[in-house]
Amino acid sequence: MTAVREATRLLGHELATRLRTGELSAREITLAHLEVAERQNHALNAWLVIEREKSLDEADAADARLAAARADGPDALDALHPLLGLPVAVKDLVSVAGGQCTAGSRILDGYVAPYDAHVTERLRDAGAVILGKTNMDEFAMGSSNEYSAYGPVSNPWDLDTVPGGSSGGSAAAVAAYHAPFGIGTDTGGSIRQPAALSGIVGLKPTYGRVSRYGIVAFASSLDQIGPLTRDARDAAALLHAVAGRDERDSTSAPVPVPDDLLRLPASDDEAAAWLEGKRLGLPREYFVEGMEPGVEARIREAVRALEGAGATIEDVSLPHTDYGLATYYIVVPAEASANLARYDGVRYGRSVRLPGADFIADYLATRGDGFGPEVKRRIMLGTYALSAGYYDAFYLKAQKVRTLIKRDFDEVFGSGIDALVAPTSPSVAFRFGARTADPVAMYLSDACTLPANMAGIAGVSLPCGLSNGLPVGLQFIGPPWSELELLRFSRGYEAITAAAEWRRLEPAQLTQADDATGPTPAERAARLAAA
Amino acid sequence: MRFGRAGEREVGDGQPTLEARRGQEWRPVAMGTGQRLVRVADHRSVPAPLKRELEADERERGSDARRALADVLGGVGIDQQLVPAAEQGDVLQLVSGYLAVHRPALDRGGRAVIEGLAGSRELEAAAGAGMESIGRRHGVQYHPPVAGLTRADVEHVAFLARLRLTGEELDRLEGELNHILDQYAKLSELDTSAIPPTAQTIELENILREDVAGPSLAVAEVLGNAPTTDGDFIIVPPILGGDA
Numbered sequence: 134m135t136a137v138r139e140a141t142r143l144l145g146h147e148l149a150t151r152l153r154t155g156e157l158s159a160r161e162i163t164l165a166h167l168e169v170a171e172r173q174n175h176a177l178n179a180w181l182v183i184e185r186e187k188s189l190d191e192a193d194a195a196d197a198r199l200a201a202a203r204a205d206g207p208d209a210l211d212a213l214h215p216l217l218g219l220p221v222a223v224k225d226l227v228s229v230a231g232g233q234c235t236a237g238s239r240i241l242d243g244y245v246a247p248y249d250a251h252v253t254e255r256l257r258d259a260g261a262v263i264l265g266k267t268n269m270d271e272f273a274m275g276s277s278n279e280y281s282a283y284g285p286v287s288n289p290w291d292l293d294t295v296p297g298g299s300s301g302g303s304a305a306a307v308a309a310y311h312a313p314f315g316i317g318t319d320t321g322g323s324i325r326q327p328a329a330l331s332g333i334v335g336l337k338p339t340y341g342r343v344s345r346y347g348i349v350a351f352a353s354s355l356d357q358i359g360p361l362t363r364d365a366r367d368a369a370a371l372l373h374a375v376a377g378r379d380e381r382d383s384t385s386a387p388v389p390v391p392d393d394l395l396r397l398p399a400s401d402d403e404a405a406a407w408l409e410g411k412r413l414g415l416p417r418e419y420f421v422e423g424m425e426p427g428v429e430a431r432i433r434e435a436v437r438a439l440e441g442a443g444a445t446i447e448d449v450s451l452p453h454t455d456y457g458l459a460t461y462y463i464v465v466p467a468e469a470s471a472n473l474a475r476y477d478g479v480r481y482g483r484s485v486r487l488p489g490a491d492f493i494a495d496y497l498a499t500r501g502d503g504f505g506p507e508v509k510r511r512i513m514l515g516t517y518a519l520s521a522g523y524y525d526a527f528y529l530k531a532q533k534v535r536t537l538i539k540r541d542f543d544e545v546f547g548s549g550i551d552a553l554v555a556p557t558s559p560s561v562a563f564r565f566g567a568r569t570a571d572p573v574a575m576y577l578s579d580a581c582t583l584p585a586n587m588a589g590i591a592g593v594s595l596p597c598g599l600s601n602g603l604p605v606g607l608q609f610i611g612p613p614w615s616e617l618e619l620l621r622f623s624r625g626y627e628a629i630t631a632a633a634e635w636r637r638l639e640p641a642q643l644t645q646a647d648d649a650t651g652p653t654p655a656e657r658a659a660r661l662a663a664a
Numbered sequence: 665m666r667f668g669r670a671g672e673r674e675v676g677d678g679q680p681t682l683e684a685r686r687g688q689e690w691r692p693v694a695m696g697t698g699q700r701l702v703r704v705a706d707h708r709s710v711p712a713p714l715k716r717e718l719e720a721d722e723r724e725r726g727s728d729a730r731r732a733l734a735d736v737l738g739g740v741g742i743d744q745q746l747v748p749a750a751e752q753g754d755v756l757q758l759v760s761g762y763l764a765v766h767r768p769a770l771d772r773g774g775r776a777v778i779e780g781l782a783g784s785r786e787l788e789a790a791a792g793a794g795m796e797s798i799g800r801r802h803g804v805q806y807h808p809p810v811a812g813l814t815r816a817d818v819e820h821v822a823f824l825a826r827l828r829l830t831g832e833e834l835d836r837l838e839g840e841l842n843h844i845l846d847q848y849a850k851l852s853e854l855d856t857s858a859i860p861p862t863a864q865t866i867e868l869e870n871i872l873r874e875d876v877a878g879p880s881l882a883v884a885e886v887l888g889n890a891p892t893t894d895g896d897f898i899i900v901p902p903i904l905g906g907d908a
Binding site (some may be wrong): 244247248252339340341354380384388455456458460462463470474477478480482483484486491492493495496497499500501502505509510512513514516517520527529530531532533534536537539571573575587588589590613 | 818822827837843851859866881
């Protein structure tokens with residue numbers, strides 16, 4: 134038990150070191166993480182499937198690769214990717230050949246992915262161990278994981294609250310030490326917001342950085358795949374593994390992936406020194422009325438700490454920020470309604486065939502039964518916004534405002550600002566049911582993250598302390614292809630706050646999560662709804 | 665079945681616009697970072713002190729203009745309790761001015777005259793201007809609905825999207841979609857006539873590859889997920905024949 138606990142508490146790069154010194158094997162590491170994940174899934178519901186057999190086979194293969202490299206000498210050992218033999222929690226919209234891929238929807242219940250996504254291939258190349266598939270809001274539509282067809286996920290900091298979404302399962306799994314690495318996708322904040330609410334690191338790369346081949350599509354001009362981890366160095370290593378041009382996704386860009394992602398400074402002094410002289414912009418529109426005071430206080434403290442480390446902080450303005458939500462909620466439903474038109478119950482997925490009915494009736498029944506409420510809402514919005522006579526007023530108008538939002542960022546970065554620093558979410562984790570009654574209230578959760586998606590640029594969220602005992606996320610936003618710089622900022626911030634009290638804290642309700650006889654997240658949500 | 669028929673009819677009333685519609689309920693626009701969270705809650709409840717103030721005001725009011733204000737606000741669907749008592753003067757002034765010029769008879773009172781004004785365009789415009797000015801002062805944006813989707817429209821869109829919805833779902837969606845579409849009104853503030861649209865954020869063009877066939881998935885794997893198959897084929901529902 135203690136050995137298990139210790140192994141799961143280690144960061145990815147610490148585990149990689151122990152693998153290479155022979156202190157731990159990939160099998161031992163995998164077994165330790167499997168044990169915690171299996172024990173806590175009753176209380177957290179972070180995993181839709183845990184692949185014990187397959188992951189142990191992958192761990193054995195990693196141990197074999199390690200042994201062969203060790204026999205070949207130090208160069209062969211150095212050539213192994215830092216992800217080798219380490220567990221990854223993969224959001225259940227990434228295709229892993231032969232396994233389920235539900236995208237959190239009933240309409241894909243029973244679907245078996247016939248091929249690997251690009252991301253999956255890259256994880257296999259690196260030798261990572263895919264521990265299983267994680268829970269998520271249906272088709273990644275949501276900010277709380279409450280829109281999953283397979284039940285909500287509890288936040289290990291407070292089991293009555295949400296972990297954020299849509300990558301809520303990956304975020305909760307990484308925060309609760311079920312895996313050092315998680316894969317998420319981010320269309321409007323679905324990596325960064327759950328990272329913030331769960332107290333971990335989450336990076337949304339530049340659009341085009343990671344191939345979307347084999348990912349269930351949501352809004353194709355915004356979706357990006359990225360890492361969820363417990364520190365910046367691990368996020369960098371995972372991004373390094375999965376990024377890069379893939380000809381099967383014509384929007385994946387032929388931009389080199391910097392190997393320096395694997396060389397973020399281990400030393401706090403070096404990491405902190407990097408901050409010296411950097412120019413950080415503080416966008417005034419991100420500090421808004423309605424933001425929780427505790428969140429604002431933590432962000433202001435973080436900004437002061439960065440300033441104390443030698444970065445200059447400049448007030449900047451992104452004047453079209455206020456138009457982001459309305460723009461996003463036109464563009465996204467429009468793209469989603471087009472993408473989801475493919476679920477017709479003919480080639481794959483749930484299929485309802487009504488005796489004697491025509492094919493239209495079959496489509497209506499298949500889709501009406503297969504999709505959940507938020508997905509239906511967005512399909513309806515998108516269909517309406519794209520319908521005859523409304524295209525110009527809604528979609529085209531939104532695409533034009535999108536240009537203005539992008540120009541705001543271009544101007545700020547053009548003026549020499551290295552990165553923007555802002556809150557990730559205006560609130561900490563909220564209770565089950567707090568925002569499901571009003572769709573607009575739920576959409577507001579993404580106000581500080583979605584502008585980066587609209588502009589196609591990179592953003593990272595990292596923990597910066599607690600408010601009312603729950604984690605607060607600090608966001609760095611940078612120009613296109615600035616992931617390395619954003620992670621250096623993150624690493625720098627980790628270094629200057631390395632001694633902070635809150636860094637020693639583990640999620641407050643991990644012990645309760647060990648109780649496999651207590652309430653499930655769905656039961657907690659029902660209890661709160663009845664109260 | 666609860667569905668409209670697919671046809672030539674446009675969704676809505678055929679006036680594609682983000683501009684204000686007349687004679688419908690005004691709602692606070694919540695979708696902007698400048699007024700989020702707090703504002704969403706705002707229109708749910710009126711704080712007790714404000715309520716008392718409004719009630720006292722109600723007892724005292726006697727003038728035709730103030731009565732006209734209530735009627736006008738009611739006529740355009742504004743919940744008067746949303747307007748802080750102190751700010752009602754804005755609307756009142758506009759309405760009084762309008763009445764003094766256009767309806768001098770009203771000064772002598774008369775309920776019937778006021779009722780006759782309920783649908784007046786000018787009065788609605790006056791009330792609208794008043795609401796905008798109040799909104800500016802309070803950082804709340806008021807805007808009339810942009811869509812006004814009816815139940816029939818919702819059914820029609822559901823049919824276009826090939827979604828079978830229950831009566832309950834349609835009821836809920838009618839309210840929710842109108843609420844969400846109202847938020848889009850914010851975009852009408854921006855003049856985008858000279859702005860090009862952005863569909864793709866990274867500048868890639870003409871990504872081509874050699875026209876060479878690569879390996880494909882085995883037929884059996886592809887068919888593995890199909891609900892009904894026959895040999896190497898997927899059985900699809902008949903799309904011709906019958907009474908279609």
